[in-house]
Amino acid sequence: MSRQVQLRKIVGKQIAKKRNDADLVQREVAEKVNLSTEGYARYERGDSSPSLELLSTLAKVFGCSVAELVTETSTSLNAQAQHIAKLMEDLGSSDRDEIVKIVESVCAVAHKKQKKQPIK
DSSP: OHHHHHHHHHHHHHHHHHHHHHHHHHHHHHHHHTTOHHHHHHHHHSSSOHHHHHHHHHHHHHHHHHHHHHHHGGOOOHHHHHHHOOOOOOOOOOOOOOOHHHHHHHHHHHHHHHHHHHOO
16 A cells, blocks of 8 residues: 555544544535535545645634644654654553553664664
């Protein structure tokens, strides 16, 4: 699967999540953004790439920022850290501590693996 297709699917999932969080059905959102229900559904499935204008309109409908709709697609360290923080938001401190230990372990393995690779 190409990176572009993966990104469309990630954004589509996030759009669907925000719609569900807003307690709306696809038909309602489609009407609000001037699309057919099937046209809107293509964005949620990741079959189509939403324009910045559509993302902006959807963000207004869902009461969120455009960044919240696309943060998971970013490869920047800050965006990824923000995504992880959001995932951990509703967890208790002991669960968060456990997750941090797991992430530390995974990073240590990745760093060792990276050091073993020859420099090109």
